[in-house]
Amino acid sequence: MRRETCLNIALLLILLVFPLWALSVDEPFLITLTTRAVIFAIAGVGLNFALGLGGLVSFGHAAFFGVGGYAMGILAFHAQSYTPLMEWPFVIEGTKSMLVIWVVAIIVSGVVALGLGALSLRTSGVYFIMITLAFAQMFYYFAISWPAYGGEDGLSIYVRNGFAGLNTMVPIQFYAICYAWLLAVLGFVYCAARAPFGLMLSAARQNEDRVQAVGQTPYRLYLVAYTISGAITGLAGALFADLNRFVSPTMFSWQTSGEIMIFVILGGVGRVFGPVAGAVLFILLEHVLGGLSAFWHVYLGAILLGVVLFARGGVFGLLTGREVAHD
Amino acid sequence: MTDPVLSVEGICKAFGALEASRNIDIDLRSGEIHALIGPNGAGKSTLISQIAGALQPDSGRVVFGGQDVTAMSTAARSRLGMARTFQISSLAMEYTVLQNVVLGALGARGDVFRFFRPVMKDRALLERASLALQKVGLEEFRAFRTSELSHGQRRQLEVAVALTLEPKAFLMDEPMAGLGAEGSQRLMGFLDGLRHQTPILLIEHDMDAVFALADRISVLVYGEIIATGSVDDIRNNPLVRSAYLGEEADA
Numbered sequence: 001m002r003r004e005t006c007l008n009i010a011l012l013l014i015l016l017v018f019p020l021w022a023l024s025v026d027e028p029f030l031i032t033l034t035t036r037a038v039i040f041a042i043a044g045v046g047l048n049f050a051l052g053l054g055g056l057v058s059f060g061h062a063a064f065f066g067v068g069g070y071a072m073g074i075l076a077f078h079a080q081s082y083t084p085l086m087e088w089p090f091v092i093e094g095t096k097s098m099l100v101i102w103v104v105a106i107i108v109s110g111v112v113a114l115g116l117g118a119l120s121l122r123t124s125g126v127y128f129i130m131i132t133l134a135f136a137q138m139f140y141y142f143a144i145s146w147p148a149y150g151g152e153d154g155l156s157i158y159v160r161n162g163f164a165g166l167n168t169m170v171p172i173q174f175y176a177i178c179y180a181w182l183l184a185v186l187g188f189v190y191c192a193a194r195a196p197f198g199l200m201l202s203a204a205r206q207n208e209d210r211v212q213a214v215g216q217t218p219y220r221l222y223l224v225a226y227t228i229s230g231a232i233t234g235l236a237g238a239l240f241a242d243l244n245r246f247v248s249p250t251m252f253s254w255q256t257s258g259e260i261m262i263f264v265i266l267g268g269v270g271r272v273f274g275p276v277a278g279a280v281l282f283i284l285l286e287h288v289l290g291g292l293s294a295f296w297h298v299y300l301g302a303i304l305l306g307v308v309l310f311a312r313g314g315v316f317g318l319l320t321g322r323e324v325a326h327d
Numbered sequence: 328m329t330d331p332v333l334s335v336e337g338i339c340k341a342f343g344a345l346e347a348s349r350n351i352d353i354d355l356r357s358g359e360i361h362a363l364i365g366p367n368g369a370g371k372s373t374l375i376s377q378i379a380g381a382l383q384p385d386s387g388r389v390v391f392g393g394q395d396v397t398a399m400s401t402a403a404r405s406r407l408g409m410a411r412t413f414q415i416s417s418l419a420m421e422y423t424v425l426q427n428v429v430l431g432a433l434g435a436r437g438d439v440f441r442f443f444r445p446v447m448k449d450r451a452l453l454e455r456a457s458l459a460l461q462k463v464g465l466e467e468f469r470a471f472r473t474s475e476l477s478h479g480q481r482r483q484l485e486v487a488v489a490l491t492l493e494p495k496a497f498l499m500d501e502p503m504a505g506l507g508a509e510g511s512q513r514l515m516g517f518l519d520g521l522r523h524q525t526p527i528l529l530i531e532h533d534m535d536a537v538f539a540l541a542d543r544i545s546v547l548v549y550g551e552i553i554a555t556g557s558v559d560d561i562r563n564n565p566l567v568r569s570a571y572l573g574e575e576a577d578a
């Protein structure tokens with residue numbers, strides 16, 4: 001078996017066994033911590049779809065993370081205050097159903113990604129980075145100045161949303177939901193990377209002229225990739241909001257975009273499971289270093305520098321060498 | 328005589344004061360190799376770019392397969408069967424040889440937006456790709472990473488990718504460049520046979536190759552075509568001799 005496959009399976013097993021162990025020793029905090037890692041991993045997998053496969057360095061994925069979060073926040077807020085979301089031309093009620101919230105979060109963040117992508121993808125390189133950052137900042141300031149949904153203070157949701165047959169307030173049950181989503185998203189990205197779309201998208205990253213010469217348009221490939229990428233990250237946002245039972249403009253901040261990018265870079269750009277390793281490592285560092293010093297970000301920065309300078313392929317590059325999937 | 332596969336009618340292109348193309352007419356008939364020669368900076372690559380759709384001409388039109396394609400994108404022209412090989416090899420370097428050729432076959436088939444079935448297990452695409460690799464003689468290198476190929480092999484691979492498009496015409500920008508004597512000979516032999524299947528508009532610096540291969544030659548100097556004709560016509564054309572071939576032709 002290839003080393004990358006072994007590492008993938010090991011990661012999934014750790015994420016399966018560790019929370020169960022935490023449950024058996026009655027450490028709910030560790031389960032919640034792992035849940036955070038898994039949700040961040042989903043967000044990272046989303047970004048990696050655009051960044052790793054398509055080479056689209058989006059520094060604005062907080063926009064989709066936040067849109068997903070607010071999709072949950074707004075729907076649940078209206079449900080808990082018994083006010084309809086809108087009354088004209090037809091009545092839309094809030095909801096406490098996770099299923100509905102996920103669908104809404106995925107669709108809305110996908111549509112937002114489609115719109116932002118359609119504009120941003122007319123640029124490339126540094127300009128693309130800056131324009132995606134600018135769009136995310138627009139969402140950030142809009143959220144701060146919109147009093148209907150808490151403005152700067154954000155929105156608190158008192159009870160976690162419901163999912164048929166589960167008590168989502170029990171950490172391990174909510175964890176199971178997030179873990180299942182991670183598997184589903186990884187499965188999709190794994191397939192898509194090997195499917196016709198992945199082959200062509202990755203070719204566009206390597207050489208746009210080549211893609212045009214075989215009769216395809218890079219812009220369209222990028223746009224579809226960016227939309228899917230945004231939708232996945234939006235789903236992660238909805239789960240994150242549900243984990244905290246709280247949404248705030250912080251989800252839109254550029255620090256959030258940076259953190260999502262850190263997951264991808266730490267783990268290994270372009271590896272399907274890279275962001276999973278990155279997110280787990282990030283949470284681990286946050287927990288361990290955060291316990292040692294309030295200035296743990298300094299150490300995180302140093303580690304990130306080390307990765308960028310000496311291990312370009314991230315954790316995956318370090319552990320599996322330069323081999324990249326070519327089957 | 329049948330209509331030409333490709334014809335360029337009165338193309339003009341200027342970059343500021345520099346007139347890179349001046350009222351150029353050139354056509355490509357089925358079954359021929361039409362070579363385009365000219366000194367450095369004569370505007371050969373500019374012309375090819377306009378034919379392929381990477382550059383828009385200021386005026387004039389490009390007709391391909393009886394259809395005016397002047398306003399079409401590069402991708403649309405590729406889909407119609409205009410296959411281009413680049414002056415500098417332009418391939419997906421991280422991919423294997425086989426992946427590059429499958430990419431061509433996939434692009435031609437067009438069903439790119441599929442997310443679930445592994446593309447490298449698609450029988451139809453693999454068959455088409457293998458056939459193209461066999462034709463250029465790269466079959467045994469199929470598992471090699473493209474970046475590991477020699478310069479000449481990359482040239483061959485570009486031709487193979489172009490073949491998967493089942494093109495109606497080839498635009499080849501200096502395919503022999505940097506190939507060495509043996510590689511050039513092999514590629515020449517290949518192009519010689521290819522013309523009967525697909526006509527080739529060939530830009531080439533290697534005069535021996537041009538004189539050996541071409542059915543017709545057009546000479547481009549300062550953005551203008553000063554002569555078009557058979558090999559003998561061009562050899563003996565005094566205008567061409569003074570403008571381009573110079574002493575070299577007498578030697």
